[in-house]
Amino acid sequence: MAKRLVIGSVINVSTAPLRLVTPEDHSVVIQTSSQVPRIESETQLRSILATLSGVDSVGAEARVAKLATRSIKKSTKMAALDLAISMVDLTTLEGADTPGKVTSLCTKAMRPSPMDLSVPSVAAVCVYPDLVAHARSVLKGSSVAVAAVATSFPSGRASLNVKLMDVREAVANGADEIDMVIDRGAFLSGRIGQVYEEIVAVKQVCGNAHLKVILETGELVTYDNVRKASWIAMLAGADFIKTSTGKVPVAATQPVALVMLEAVRDFAETTGQIVGVKVAGGIRTAKDAIRYLVIVNETVGSTWMTPDLFRFGASSLLNDLLMQRLKQQRGAYIRPDEFSGD
Amino acid sequence: MSDRLEIRKTYKLLINGAFPRSESGRSYEVISAKDEFLANAAQGSRKDLRDAVVAARAAQAKWWSLSAYNRGQVIYRLAEMAESRSDELVEFVKLSEGVNSEKAKASVAKAIDRIVWYAGWTDKISQVLGGANPVAGPFYNFSVPKPTGVIGVIAPQNSSLEGFVECVIAPIAAGNSVIALASEKRPIPAVLLGEMTETSDFPAGVLNIITGFTSELALGLASHEDIDGLDLEGADEAFADELAFLAAGSIKRVLRPSKKNQKNSIHRLRAFVETSTVWHTIGQ
Numbered sequence: 001m002a003k004r005l006v007i008g009s010v011i012n013v014s015t016a017p018l019r020l021v022t023p024e025d026h027s028v029v030i031q032t033s034s035q036v037p038r039i040e041s042e043t044q045l046r047s048i049l050a051t052l053s054g055v056d057s058v059g060a061e062a063r064v065a066k067l068a069t070r071s072i073k074k075s076t077k078m079a080a081l082d083l084a085i086s087m088v089d090l091t092t093l094e095g096a097d098t099p100g101k102v103t104s105l106c107t108k109a110m111r112p113s114p115m116d117l118s119v120p121s122v123a124a125v126c127v128y129p130d131l132v133a134h135a136r137s138v139l140k141g142s143s144v145a146v147a148a149v150a151t152s153f154p155s156g157r158a159s160l161n162v163k164l165m166d167v168r169e170a171v172a173n174g175a176d177e178i179d180m181v182i183d184r185g186a187f188l189s190g191r192i193g194q195v196y197e198e199i200v201a202v203k204q205v206c207g208n209a210h211l212k213v214i215l216e217t218g219e220l221v222t223y224d225n226v227r228k229a230s231w232i233a234m235l236a237g238a239d240f241i242k243t244s245t246g247k248v249p250v251a252a253t254q255p256v257a258l259v260m261l262e263a264v265r266d267f268a269e270t271t272g273q274i275v276g277v278k279v280a281g282g283i284r285t286a287k288d289a290i291r292y293l294v295i296v297n298e299t300v301g302s303t304w305m306t307p308d309l310f311r312f313g314a315s316s317l318l319n320d321l322l323m324q325r326l327k328q329q330r331g332a333y334i335r336p337d338e339f340s341g342d
Numbered sequence: 343m344s345d346r347l348e349i350r351k352t353y354k355l356l357i358n359g360a361f362p363r364s365e366s367g368r369s370y371e372v373i374s375a376k377d378e379f380l381a382n383a384a385q386g387s388r389k390d391l392r393d394a395v396v397a398a399r400a401a402q403a404k405w406w407s408l409s410a411y412n413r414g415q416v417i418y419r420l421a422e423m424a425e426s427r428s429d430e431l432v433e434f435v436k437l438s439e440g441v442n443s444e445k446a447k448a449s450v451a452k453a454i455d456r457i458v459w460y461a462g463w464t465d466k467i468s469q470v471l472g473g474a475n476p477v478a479g480p481f482y483n484f485s486v487p488k489p490t491g492v493i494g495v496i497a498p499q500n501s502s503l504e505g506f507v508e509c510v511i512a513p514i515a516a517g518n519s520v521i522a523l524a525s526e527k528r529p530i531p532a533v534l535l536g537e538m539t540e541t542s543d544f545p546a547g548v549l550n551i552i553t554g555f556t557s558e559l560a561l562g563l564a565s566h567e568d569i570d571g572l573d574l575e576g577a578d579e580a581f582a583d584e585l586a587f588l589a590a591g592s593i594k595r596v597l598r599p600s601k602k603n604q605k606n607s608i609h610r611l612r613a614f615v616e617t618s619t620v621w622h623t624i625g626q
Binding site: 331332333334335336338 | 392395399562565566567568591592
């Protein structure tokens with residue numbers, strides 16, 4: 001008989017009184033005896049994806065709209081803000097990035113607010129592969145990880161060899177996490193086997209580095225595609241699935257996050273594997289961040305309420321989180337220019 | 343008897359060029375000077391203030407980037423709009439302040455004239471308040487007045503339009519953006535003027551008007567750290583003390599009500615400008 005493990009009630013994530021949970025139990029029930037199926041052929045992959053039901057898009061949008069009305073106040077809000085800060089992947093992905101900018105980003109990542117030492121450091125900094133070594137040296141001795149976008153980010157339009165070289169180099173330079181992009185062209189033209197194999201190949205060269213797979217949901221058009229792409233990435237061994245590069249007009253949206261979280265939940269229930277989710281692009285306010293946290297908690301439960309399993313890819317979000325945190329403490333609205341620019 | 347459906351007007355806030363109801367969903371009854379129901383007005387909240395500050399901050403840079411001449415044109419346009427809707431303004435000034443038609447008319451005319459007066463000042467402030475300073479050294483030295491930034495105005499409680507115009511248009515003419523708390527008991531003329539700014543090419547957010555309870559809202563205005571100046575005209579002395587104390591927490595420039603007769607004085611233009619002095623070497 002399969003041993004049933006109720007994760008949400010076992011692992012207590014936050015020491016603060018985080019009351020995002022409703023009285024209902026949202027915990028994921030995991031079959032520990034089950035495992036991720038070995039994929040031998042594209043036909044087999046297709047048959048697994050065929051078992052996924054279609055996404056009720058109206059339902060998904062209504063669900064997040066409902067969750068967005070939830071009121072998070074006082075100590076719960078403080079706890080949520082701190083948790084959100086600790087989940088930030090502080091990101092700079094510009095052609096104009098310099099070592100100087102990365103230095104200041106890393107400094108801010110380690111100590112987001114020099115005025116208040118109780119502010120947690122962020123989860124990671126996210127940079128292009130050529131700046132990994134520099135970020136690594138600045139972050140030495142801290143808990144902040146270095147994430148690198150690789151595989152010809154953001155388009156992913158390069159041969160597999162080039163992509164793998166990109167990843168190898170980032171890992172060799174000291175990246176703890178690799179953010180890869182899937183081949184959306186292959187996915188949209190139905191070559192899902194190729195998408196799968198690429199992720200498997202990248203995962204292999206990642207070594208100990210965690211692999212985040214960017215689905216670029218803004219280019220996948222439908223929620224059904226988001227669900228399918230999530231499954232392909234998870235079957236191929238992703239540690240995280242990530243919404244967007246932030247480089248196309250449509251980035252992370254709450255319904256997309258809901259669909260991905262449901263995929264993660266279903267994957268955990270059927271295979272026993274726990275995969276993280278990263279939302280990225282367009283999240284600028286603390287209010288948005290807290291709404292995402294509510295969706296996480298209501299969809300997959302408190303197990304995922306940790307930087308190990310949920311991340312925000314953002315740059316300006318951190319300042320708004322700090323500003324709202326200070327507002328809670330001082331009781332007055334704060335000047336945005338009290339915080340360093342990005 | 344007319345069988346038309348009665349069209350009742352809702353008096354709403356003005357935030358960022360839009361007319362929202364209060365985010366709190368609250369409203370309150372405005373009573374005329376004769377103790378009769380006049381209208382329902384939005385009862386603004388701290389969050390409405392917060393939204394107005396965000397809008398005003400963004401708008402201020404835009405407003406100041408216009409040429410002084412252009413700012414004058416926009417403010418003059420407001421006078422044009424007020425003139426063409428002056429009957430409505432007169433009606434509500436009369437009802438709000440309990441004065442007769444003659445007095446109300448005179449008051450509205452004066453208010454519109456003051457808008458024109460301040461419109462004329464936009465491109466003259468720098469000559470009057472600034473200038474070239476003689477210095478002992480090979481330098482040109484200029485003093486240039488610049489707007490303080492985002493100004494919170496507690497408008498006079500009694501003078502529903504004239505007083506409002508005086509306190510609000512002056513800082514705007516000097517290049518600031520404004521968040522005004524309209525008179526608590528007599529807010530309607532101010533709300534009407536706010537509607538007119540939206541047909542006068544005012545960039546959204548330069549003037550924001552919040553109606554509601556002064557005792558509640560003024561505290562939020564004084565303590566908000568992203569407001570640079572505070573005009574306390576509509577607060578009594580004890581309350582003004584409290585607000586000035588709060589404002590000191592974020593080093594705001596504060597204008598206290600003055601008992602001196604300052605008719606035609608430019609003290610309100612001067613109140614919310616900062617003087618920036620520039621040294622420039624003299625060279626070939």
